[in-house]
Amino acid sequence: MCLFIVMFYLLYTTSYSFTDIRHLSWFYFVLS
DSSP: OHHHHHHHHHHHHHHHOTTOHHHHHHHHHHHO
């Protein structure tokens, strides 16, 4: 289930702002 949320978040972030990699890394770090 977490993986699904990560993928959805990734897709949403990429669609919203491709240069927003820092937020994505933070989210990934929190999950890990």
